Amino acid sequence: MARRVAIVGTGQTKHRSQRDDVNMMEMVYEAATAALQDAELSVKDIDAVLLGNMEMFEGRALPEMWCGEGAGGVYKHCLKIATGGTSGTSVSISGFQHAASGLFDIVMAIGFEKQSDGHTATGMSLTDPFWDRHVAAGAIGNFALSISQYAAARGVTPEQAAKVAVKARRNACNNPYAHLQLPQLTVEQVLSSPIIAYPVHRFDMCPTSDGACAVIYAEEARARKICSRPAWVRAAVTRHDYAYLGDLKDRLISIRTMRDAARVAYAQVGIREPLKEFDVAEIYEPVSYAELAWYEALGFCKDGEAGRLMDDGITLLDGELPVNPSGGVLSTNPIGASGTIRVAEAALQIHGKGEKRQVPGVKMALVSGYGVYSWSDILILSSSPG
Amino acid sequence: MNPKVGIMGASQTHFEASKTHQTISEMVFEIAQKALEDAGISWEDLNYTITSSVDLWDGLTASNATLTEVVGAVMKPEMRVAGDGLTAAFQGMLTILSGAADLVLVLSYSKESMSSRWGITNWVFDPIYQQTLGLDYLSAAALQAQAYFSRYGITEEACARVVVKNLSDAQKNPFAQRRPKVSVQEVMNSEVWASPLKALDVSPISDGGSAIILASERVVRERKAEPVWILGAGRGLENHYLGERDLVEGEALRRAGQKAYDLAGIQNPFEEIEVAEISCAFSYQELLWSELLNFYPIGQGAKLLEDWEADLDGKLSINPSGGLMAGNPLIPAGLVRLVEAFLQLKGKAQNHQIPGVKKALAHGTDGPCGQGQCVMVVGV
Amino acid sequence: MAEEELLRIPIKMDLEYRYPTGKHFSHFFRVLKEEGKIMALKCPKCGYVFLPPRPACGECHVPLEEWVEVSDKGTVKAFTAIHFRFYDANLGRERPVPFGSALIQLDGADSSLNHYLEENDVTKMYIGMRVQAAFREKREGNIGDILYFRTIT
Numbered sequence: 001m002a003r004r005v006a007i008v009g010t011g012q013t014k015h016r017s018q019r020d021d022v023n024m025m026e027m028v029y030e031a032a033t034a035a036l037q038d039a040e041l042s043v044k045d046i047d048a049v050l051l052g053n054m055e056m057f058e059g060r061a062l063p064e065m066w067c068g069e070g071a072g073g074v075y076k077h078c079l080k081i082a083t084g085g086t087s088g089t090s091v092s093i094s095g096f097q098h099a100a101s102g103l104f105d106i107v108m109a110i111g112f113e114k115q116s117d118g119h120t121a122t123g124m125s126l127t128d129p130f131w132d133r134h135v136a137a138g139a140i141g142n143f144a145l146s147i148s149q150y151a152a153a154r155g156v157t158p159e160q161a162a163k164v165a166v167k168a169r170r171n172a173c174n175n176p177y178a179h180l181q182l183p184q185l186t187v188e189q190v191l192s193s194p195i196i197a198y199p200v201h202r203f204d205m206c207p208t209s210d211g212a213c214a215v216i217y218a219e220e221a222r223a224r225k226i227c228s229r230p231a232w233v234r235a236a237v238t239r240h241d242y243a244y245l246g247d248l249k250d251r252l253i254s255i256r257t258m259r260d261a262a263r264v265a266y267a268q269v270g271i272r273e274p275l276k277e278f279d280v281a282e283i284y285e286p287v288s289y290a291e292l293a294w295y296e297a298l299g300f301c302k303d304g305e306a307g308r309l310m311d312d313g314i315t316l317l318d319g320e321l322p323v324n325p326s327g328g329v330l331s332t333n334p335i336g337a338s339g340t341i342r343v344a345e346a347a348l349q350i351h352g353k354g355e356k357r358q359v360p361g362v363k364m365a366l367v368s369g370y371g372v373y374s375w376s377d378i379l380i381l382s383s384s385p386g
Numbered sequence: 387m388n389p390k391v392g393i394m395g396a397s398q399t400h401f402e403a404s405k406t407h408q409t410i411s412e413m414v415f416e417i418a419q420k421a422l423e424d425a426g427i428s429w430e431d432l433n434y435t436i437t438s439s440v441d442l443w444d445g446l447t448a449s450n451a452t453l454t455e456v457v458g459a460v461m462k463p464e465m466r467v468a469g470d471g472l473t474a475a476f477q478g479m480l481t482i483l484s485g486a487a488d489l490v491l492v493l494s495y496s497k498e499s500m501s502s503r504w505g506i507t508n509w510v511f512d513p514i515y516q517q518t519l520g521l522d523y524l525s526a527a528a529l530q531a532q533a534y535f536s537r538y539g540i541t542e543e544a545c546a547r548v549v550v551k552n553l554s555d556a557q558k559n560p561f562a563q564r565r566p567k568v569s570v571q572e573v574m575n576s577e578v579w580a581s582p583l584k585a586l587d588v589s590p591i592s593d594g595g596s597a598i599i600l601a602s603e604r605v606v607r608e609r610k611a612e613p614v615w616i617l618g619a620g621r622g623l624e625n626h627y628l629g630e631r632d633l634v635e636g637e638a639l640r641r642a643g644q645k646a647y648d649l650a651g652i653q654n655p656f657e658e659i660e661v662a663e664i665s666c667a668f669s670y671q672e673l674l675w676s677e678l679l680n681f682y683p684i685g686q687g688a689k690l691l692e693d694w695e696a697d698l699d700g701k702l703s704i705n706p707s708g709g710l711m712a713g714n715p716l717i718p719a720g721l722v723r724l725v726e727a728f729l730q731l732k733g734k735a736q737n738h739q740i741p742g743v744k745k746a747l748a749h750g751t752d753g754p755c756g757q758g759q760c761v762m763v764v765g766v
Numbered sequence: 767m768a769e770e771e772l773l774r775i776p777i778k779m780d781l782e783y784r785y786p787t788g789k790h791f792s793h794f795f796r797v798l799k800e801e802g803k804i805m806a807l808k809c810p811k812c813g814y815v816f817l818p819p820r821p822a823c824g825e826c827h828v829p830l831e832e833w834v835e836v837s838d839k840g841t842v843k844a845f846t847a848i849h850f851r852f853y854d855a856n857l858g859r860e861r862p863v864p865f866g867s868a869l870i871q872l873d874g875a876d877s878s879l880n881h882y883l884e885e886n887d888v889t890k891m892y893i894g895m896r897v898q899a900a901f902r903e904k905r906e907g908n909i910g911d912i913l914y915f916r917t918i919t
Contacts, residue, residue, distance in 0.1 A: 002485030020772040023514055054441075054448065055468065059509060059779045061442035062469055065753040066512040066626050075637055078623040078758075079477070082441070082468035084448030090465055094477065101483035103649075117513075121853045126447040129785045129856075130795075131818045134909045135867060135881050137852040144846035145869055145880070152893050196850040198888040236486065238463035242824055243451035246817070246869050246878035250843075260461060372451045409788030415821040415829070429827035445783035455824025501783045513777055 006230030009039025015211035052091025085371020088339020111340030112212035144197035172327025211334035392613025395425025471721025472750030495595025538685035556708025563713025620645025720750015
């Protein structure tokens with residue numbers, strides 16, 4: 001019988017564009033240590049260590065060989081998950097599956113990326129050599145293409161997108177781990193920053209960061225002993241889709257993977273009105289416009305209403321459903337960790353450890369992961385095991 | 387283990403030095419289709435896919451992105467274990483035990499002909515100390531071999547006999563990369579690549595892959611299937627720095643094996659298991675891994691050669707498929723071992739069938755000279 | 767005591783890859799080179815026409831064998847002008863900016879192709895724009911044989 005599982009601790013590094021003071025293994029060690037301290041566990045208590053990372057960004061192969069011991073993986077069940085941008089949520093889902101299986105009681109999942117170790121744009125350029133590599137311009141070019149359709153179809157304006165960017169960097173100021181903290185950022189500043197790929201301005205886009213984030217899962221009996229307010233994993237759903245750039249003509253418009261994953265996850269938990277029933281959402285928004293598309297895909301509002309939702313302040317820290325009180329991917333983006341950070345940030349909201357970014361009374365949290373143009377992960381965490 | 391997960395079907399490619407006629411996605415589609423056919427299930431029945439592949443071997447970032455449509459993952463879940471294929475099978479088992487799925491495709495592949503195995507494996511080593519020394523899997527294995535020889539008096543001749551054994555058995559394996567039988571003398575005379583390892587001590591560069599279909603107990607019951615059951619599994623990791631490891635008495639493999647045996651209720655693997663398919667990219671590893679898996683006492687793995695030559699019934703057969711010497715790429719090799727174990731248990735191993743197989747062991751390894759180890763015990 | 771300088775170790779990755787073209791891509795590039803035609807694969811079950819070609823339809827899981835010719839004219843489904851100096855792995859250097867890029871649905875195909883636009887002024891691009899492929903004079907049998915798509919009225 002599959003067991004109930006909760007997140008009992010989280011830890012992350014202070015994310016920055018370049019961490020010269022640690023190498024990648026030491027950076028993993030920092031996050032692992034922080035998570036163990038948070039859960040008041042020792043490395044001996046961990047039965048399995050899972051790592052998540054996009055190794056081509058650092059030019060590595062099998063980075064768990066080098067970095068596994070930073071997470072206490074020596075002599076343990078230790079392996080690496082890599083699914084592009086969703087690696088962070090993928091490894092989190094694998095961690096959940098390990099603990100739910102009955103074979104491992106306490107499991108650590110760590111997402112990490114040390115982008116400054118490599119050349120991100122080169123890493124991004126190593127796509128399919130026959131078709132995409134010739135013309136693709138990485139994530140930025142790809143998003144820009146999708147956004148041109150999305151904006152035309154749903155009528156979102158650059159100002160509304162800029163509001164998302166402002167929300168993210170201002171929220172980040174409450175998050176001691178966030179990379180980009182810009183308390184004074186304004187919509188005008190976003191719109192006057194250089195265009196990197198039309199219509200995306202520099203401030204609409206996420207940074208690249210060095211960082212790691214660990215979450216610790218425990219099966220039910222241990223979770224109740226370890227944690228006073230465990231964050232129970234109520235749903236974990238994944239959907240993938242075709243990946244050639246031209247395959248999904250209306251990717252941001254339909255984002256069918258996210259819609260379907262959310263539909264299934266909501267049904268599993270009995271969520272009918274996500275805007276009302278979730279207390280917080282940590283969603284994976286690599287570019288400002290994407291967050292608006294996710295509002296529609298996740299059912300926070302009808303298609304075409306995302307801009308208005310932003311204008312009305314519904315997703316601000318004091319709004320009906322705070323979205324990304326951590327500052328989101330727009331503020332912090334070590335790619336292999338970005339998904340795990342969403343899971344950790346949602347969990348710590350339930351733990352009540354959000355400090356300045358704490359949303360009061362969080363019982364139900366939504367997490368989304370996104371990557372490789374259209375892959376989606378949805379997790380639902382709750383203060384009640386259901 | 388309770389509940390159990392069953393293997394309902396399996397497939398493997400004909401391994402070749404270079405499959406230039408196929409793209410990776412064409413090769414993967416073939417592997418996936420054959421596994422589904424073997425299991426008698428349709429693409430629609432699948433509810434999860436676990437893949438195993440490594441970006442640097444594929445020459446692509448997020449290489450599993452190009453495979454979504456050929457692994458049945460369009461609007462379905464897929465997760466990639468970026469390492470050993472047997473470990474992907476372990477993950478697939480956990481996916482089912484966690485309740486997330488009840489029919490899972492696990493698929494692993496690599497096309498080593500696309501680039502340089504030694505050039506790529508240099509990038510597994512940490513960039514601070516070991517990578518810049520030019521270490522790769524070959525030189526690391528050479529260090530391990532030398533340590534093993536020194537400690538227990540293992541000879542190069544014994545290792546040459548391992549190669550002779552495997553290539554002789556490979557003649558009977560229709561999927562093996564075609565390689566002629568060799569003599570001890572030919573192995574001993576082959577070019578020294580990294581002392582004490584010679585060219586014929588090293589498994590060949592290979593293209594190909596394999597897949598299995600995993601099912602929950604409930605699905606097995608509903609379909610009245612007769613699967614091979616996973617009885618136990620374990621995975622372990624050594625330290626990364628070669629100087630911090632006991633290169634010979636690898637604790638990670640001992641523990642992984644013991645974990646698998648404990649779950650499967652096996653006390654004496656040599657007596658209770660009929661076939662062991664173990665991943666040995668280098669000849670000496672067949673002796674060393676056999677010892678660490680408790681088939682033979684430490685230092686006495688060469689006894690397996692006498693047992694093979696004696697050709698007795700009812701004893702433990704090690705690598706009747708010919709193993710990696712018969713040609714398997716490193717990443718999927720562990721899953722190919724599981725496929726071979728499956729074939730033996732189902733009585734479908736054709737010319738290399740061992741009679742009366744009830745329990746088998748599959749082993750996979752990744753990282754430098756066995757840093758990562760995975761063991762699975764399966765049975766009918 | 768002065769803080770010690772933090773060191774970085776530079777390592778250059780230099781690996782050569784030989785990517786197999788396989789059955790379908792080979793056919794596509796051969797026809798492109800020798801006849802200047804653009805071919806796509808049609809799913810026998812759902813009728814979806816795939817460009818680029820690939821081994822199987824992801825929805826129907828059937829192998830794709832039926833080649834159909836698609837037009838060199840198409841409609842822009844998405845567009846952008848890139849100002850970011852992106853490193854091009856094929857050229858071995860950064861691409862000159864700004865350059866126009868689009869998803870183009872060629873007449874007869876269901877999926878779109880990502881390719882360059884001749885146009886790099888974003889005010890002259892729009893969804894629904896009609897474009898036509900401009901071919902390299904001496905075709906080599908790769909996607910670069912299509913230089914870009916130029917706007918047609």
